[in-house]
Amino acid sequence: MKQKKFRTEHQQFVVEGVKVVKELLTSPYKVDAVYTLGEISDEIASVSSVVPIIITEQQLQKMSNLDTPNNVLAVASIPKPSFAFQEFNTKLILALDTINDPGNLGTIIRTAAWFGMDTIICSPKTTDAWNPKAVQAAMGALFRTNVVYADLKTVVEEYNAADVPVYATTLDGTDIYKTTLSPNGLIFIGSESHGVSPDLLALINKRLLIPSFSSGAAESLNVSVAAGVVCSEFRRR
Amino acid sequence: MKQKKFRTEHQQFVVEGVKVVKELLTSPYKVDAVYTLGEISDEIASVSSVVPIIITEQQLQKMSNLDTPNNVLAVASIPKPSFAFQEFNTKLILALDTINDPGNLGTIIRTAAWFGMDTIICSPKTTDAWNPKAVQAAMGALFRTNVVYADLKTVVEEYNAADVPVYATTLDGTDIYKTTLSPNGLIFIGSESHGVSPDLLALINKRLLIPSFSSGAAESLNVSVAAGVVCSEFRRR
Numbered sequence: 001m002k003q004k005k006f007r008t009e010h011q012q013f014v015v016e017g018v019k020v021v022k023e024l025l026t027s028p029y030k031v032d033a034v035y036t037l038g039e040i041s042d043e044i045a046s047v048s049s050v051v052p053i054i055i056t057e058q059q060l061q062k063m064s065n066l067d068t069p070n071n072v073l074a075v076a077s078i079p080k081p082s083f084a085f086q087e088f089n090t091k092l093i094l095a096l097d098t099i100n101d102p103g104n105l106g107t108i109i110r111t112a113a114w115f116g117m118d119t120i121i122c123s124p125k126t127t128d129a130w131n132p133k134a135v136q137a138a139m140g141a142l143f144r145t146n147v148v149y150a151d152l153k154t155v156v157e158e159y160n161a162a163d164v165p166v167y168a169t170t171l172d173g174t175d176i177y178k179t180t181l182s183p184n185g186l187i188f189i190g191s192e193s194h195g196v197s198p199d200l201l202a203l204i205n206k207r208l209l210i211p212s213f214s215s216g217a218a219e220s221l222n223v224s225v226a227a228g229v230v231c232s233e234f235r236r237r
Numbered sequence: 238m239k240q241k242k243f244r245t246e247h248q249q250f251v252v253e254g255v256k257v258v259k260e261l262l263t264s265p266y267k268v269d270a271v272y273t274l275g276e277i278s279d280e281i282a283s284v285s286s287v288v289p290i291i292i293t294e295q296q297l298q299k300m301s302n303l304d305t306p307n308n309v310l311a312v313a314s315i316p317k318p319s320f321a322f323q324e325f326n327t328k329l330i331l332a333l334d335t336i337n338d339p340g341n342l343g344t345i346i347r348t349a350a351w352f353g354m355d356t357i358i359c360s361p362k363t364t365d366a367w368n369p370k371a372v373q374a375a376m377g378a379l380f381r382t383n384v385v386y387a388d389l390k391t392v393v394e395e396y397n398a399a400d401v402p403v404y405a406t407t408l409d410g411t412d413i414y415k416t417t418l419s420p421n422g423l424i425f426i427g428s429e430s431h432g433v434s435p436d437l438l439a440l441i442n443k444r445l446l447i448p449s450f451s452s453g454a455a456e457s458l459n460v461s462v463a464a465g466v467v468c469s470e471f472r473r474r
Contacts, residue, residue, distance in 0.1 A: 023455065103340070107459045114458050116450030141456060177473040213353030213472045218260060219378060221351050221465070222344045228462035229469045235450045236414040 004128050011078045013130035014063075017070040022047050023140030030077040035063065037071040044072055065132040078130050081148045089164045090184050092117050092234055095152055097200060098125045098191040099223065105129055106137025107224035108189065113141035115231035120145055121186075123152045152188075156203045159186050166204045168196045169230055173207035176233050187234065189227050241365050248315045250367035251300075254307040259284050260377030267314040272300065274308040281309055302369040315367050318385045326401040327421050329354050329471055332389055334437060335362045335428040336460065342366055343374025344461035345426065350378035352468035357382055358423075360389045389425075393440045396423050403441045405433045406467055410444035418471050426464050 007013050012032060015024045018040060025031060025048035034052040036044050037060065044052045052072075060069045094112050099105045105127050112120055127134065129147045138145075159166045165185035169176075188204060190196035196204070210229050212219055221229070244250050249269060252261045255277060262268060262285035271289040273281050274297065281289045289309070297306045331349050336342045342364050349357055364371065366384045375382075396403045402422035406413075425441060427433035433441070447466050449456055458466070 107462060110457070110459060111462050113451055114447075114449050114456045116452065137459070139457060144453065144455070210351075210469070212351050214350055215353065216381065218381070219351045220347070220376060222347060222374070222461065224459065225344060225348050225462055225465035228458070228465045232447070232466045232469065 027143030102131040102133035106134040173209035264380035339368040339370035343371035410446035
């Protein structure tokens with residue numbers, strides 16, 4: 001299940017670590033199995049009705065994706081995506097266009113959850129949200145977020161047809177600190193190296209820039225940090 | 238040089254990848270050697286007077302910290318730290334209290350550079366900024382930032398004595414969006430799991446909170462994302 005093809009075939013993924021597994025067990029996700037070392041089995045058993053299977057350190061080592069395995073590992077089902085535009089257009093939602101790094105994807109999911117955004121629409125080329133590194137970085141927020149993979153062009157066209165605002169962060173946008181921002185709409189975050197793709201940008205007229213305060217021109221922002229600043233700006237108003 | 242003890246002994250570190258090595262070569266850092274595959278040696282030679290040494294893919298593989306080595310690797314000297322309180326107290330500066338993850342440290346350096354903060358003071362327990370993963374995450378910003386390791390208690394006492402504001406992000410702070418922020422001072426960012434340590438917090442009276450907009454209480458922010466939101470709030474005013 002370290003590989004996407006197995007996750008796709010079985011529609012299952014792996015979660016590791018006491019804190020995140022507990023969050024999984026108390027989330028709406030369907031948990032198929034929990035494996036734990038003996039010493040913490042009672043602690044794990046106390047949070048849900050799923051009966052943990054006690055295993056040895058050697059067995060855990062074999063199953064784990066981590067160099068130093070934590071003492072609990074769970075297998076859960078990937079939820080069926082739910083995409084209903086009618087429910088979305090009154091909310092603020094992130095659209096991720098080809099985020100390649102699972103750590104960045106997980107961190108963006110965690111950040112969106114902090115800022116009260118419960119739905120994220122990913123382009124089909126965005127890395128898999130149930131990849132072990134994305135799950136780790138999301139720190140439980142994945143289980144409380146509706147993550148949908150969809151063709152973003154179709155989504156933008158739906159937003160445009162309904163006249164709901166669509167934003168993108170670009171290097172030629174207007175200063176985000178001085179722009180009026182809507183309490184609902186779709187906010188595009190582009191890929192680590194190339195930003196939002198040109199064919200999507202052509203459909204988006206609200207372009208925002210996070211201005212740099214550096215004296216040189218060489219600086220850039222990490223995509224998760226940029227997403228955090230953007231979410232903060234939309235929410236603080 | 239993958240290990241800190243070698244970096245400390247030789248006061249040297251490794252930089253990999255065309256983009257970052259070029260930024261290194263055009264920075265004030267002292268570059269001791271550049272190793273490159275033949276095909277890009279001209280491109281590398283064009284940016285500085287350091288003569289690149291042409292090596293084979295096999296040699297690069299042995300020297301590299303990366304699973305898939307990039308085509309250039311440089312060895313540079315770690316700069317001597319410079320800490321002059323008199324120069325600092327008119328600026329905004331980040332103080333990092335025990336950041337453990339090199340990726341987070343590098344991302345914070347990159348973020349601070351974007352927001353025009355050119356000095357970062359790290360507690361001695363903060364991970365090494367010249368660790369390969371930190372260098373990679375900083376994306377060249379490290380070479381334009383004055384990174385100092387110092388006892389943060391002494392630093393805070395100096396700020397307090399001079400009546401220059403010292404801020405920390407905590408869970409019991411005042412809403413950062415509604416607080417007047419100073420254009421100069423020291424901003425503490427605490428460790429990934431424990432925040433700013435209690436003995437330092439006791440000396441800091443300006444505590445800030447990034448409010449969550451989530452309906453549940455389980456959410457948290459990644460430390461680099463939190464640093465980004467804080468820097469953005471200080472700078473946009």
